[in-house]
Amino acid sequence: MKNISKKKLTIDSMAEARADKKFLSYSQDAATRIKLGIEIYNTRTSQGMSQQKLARITKTTQKMISNIESGSVDIRFNTLNKIKVALNFQVANWSRIYNFAVPVKFYWVGASVNKKDNTNINKKTSFVVSTEISLN
Amino acid sequence: MEVVYYFDNDLNLCPVKKYLELKDLNPDRKLRILAELDQKIEYVRQNDGRPMPPISEPLHNYSFFEIKTRKDRNIVIRVLYFRYKSQIVLLNAFEKPDNYNTTKEKKIIEKYYNLTNQYYNQFKLSPKNYEKYQ
Numbered sequence: 001m002k003n004i005s006k007k008k009l010t011i012d013s014m015a016e017a018r019a020d021k022k023f024l025s026y027s028q029d030a031a032t033r034i035k036l037g038i039e040i041y042n043t044r045t046s047q048g049m050s051q052q053k054l055a056r057i058t059k060t061t062q063k064m065i066s067n068i069e070s071g072s073v074d075i076r077f078n079t080l081n082k083i084k085v086a087l088n089f090q091v092a093n094w095s096r097i098y099n100f101a102v103p104v105k106f107y108w109v110g111a112s113v114n115k116k117d118n119t120n121i122n123k124k125t126s127f128v129v130s131t132e133i134s135l136n
Numbered sequence: 137m138e139v140v141y142y143f144d145n146d147l148n149l150c151p152v153k154k155y156l157e158l159k160d161l162n163p164d165r166k167l168r169i170l171a172e173l174d175q176k177i178e179y180v181r182q183n184d185g186r187p188m189p190p191i192s193e194p195l196h197n198y199s200f201f202e203i204k205t206r207k208d209r210n211i212v213i214r215v216l217y218f219r220y221k222s223q224i225v226l227l228n229a230f231e232k233p234d235n236y237n238t239t240k241e242k243k244i245i246e247k248y249y250n251l252t253n254q255y256y257n258q259f260k261l262s263p264k265n266y267e268k269y270q
Contacts, residue, residue, distance in 0.1 A: 010149050010150060010153050010154050010157070011157050012153060012270065013153070013156040013157050013158065013166070013170060014153075014156060014170055014174060014269065014270065015270045017166075017167055017170040017171065017174075018174075018270075020167055022164075022167055023167060023170075023171055026167055026168050026171035026172075027171040027174060027175055029171075030168075030171050030172040030174075030175040030176075031175045033172075034172075034175055034176060034179060034191065037190055037191075038188075038190065038191065041189065041190045063234070066190075067206060069190040070190050070191065070204055070205075070206070071172065071175075071176070071190075071191070072172065072204075072205060072206035073206070
């Protein structure tokens with residue numbers, strides 16, 4: 001690095017901001033907005049949907065969709081609800097935003113597996129199938 | 137990966153660090169913008185500096201990427217960075233209006249990108265010219 005003593009004095013705003021009491025709270029809010037934006041972007045693009053089309057369906061603007069996806073705006077509940085429906089959000093989508101394990105429903109499907117071939121399988125788990133619960 | 141500010145010898149300062157002073161904003165708005173930008177930089181760092189839309193995107197004709205953060209209703213802050221070995225180097229930052237149509241405005245934007253390209257080349261020649269992002 002060059003001679004530090006000759007450097008112009010520049011305020012380290014980021015370091016100063018970290019010392020502020022509100023910074024952690026604002027960071028947590030931003031982190032959630034960013035994760036929501038990424039989830040909307042990934043789901044939308046995986047469905048081959050353009051921002052314009054999503055904006056049309058949710059009765060908002062392409063600029064607003066762009067802002068939401070970049071995590072720069074505090075999204076209104078009504079808009080979020082419309083986006084959720086338009087993109088068919090499942091529990092797995094919310095779990096990635098809010099960091100929780102996806103709950104599963106277990107079904108007893110009966111003793112349909114040949115026990116002779118599965119003698120070492122735990123009985124409690126060998127006869128169940130699971131599906132993701134939909135909140136929609 | 138380590139995040140660092142590019143230090144420019146001629147200017148004798150770090151362009152991104154200087155920009156982040158954001159003197160025209162009220163303290164609370166500045167804090168919110170810095171918190172959001174910090175989270176985006178952290179997301180980029182977790183992804184080894186790779187451009188990950190919608191948070192960071194590559195630029196046509198340039199070897200660096202950009203992180204966008206909204207400053208206000210009509211202006212977006214662009215932070216330009218690139219990956220160098222195990223570092224994410226924050227090269228430059230500037231403001232871009234949502235709508236710009238005049239040749240003059242387009243030239244100003246182009247100037248920022250070209251200037252950043254100079255920083256990029258300069259850093260590759262002197263990779264010790266940096267300050268830590270804290």
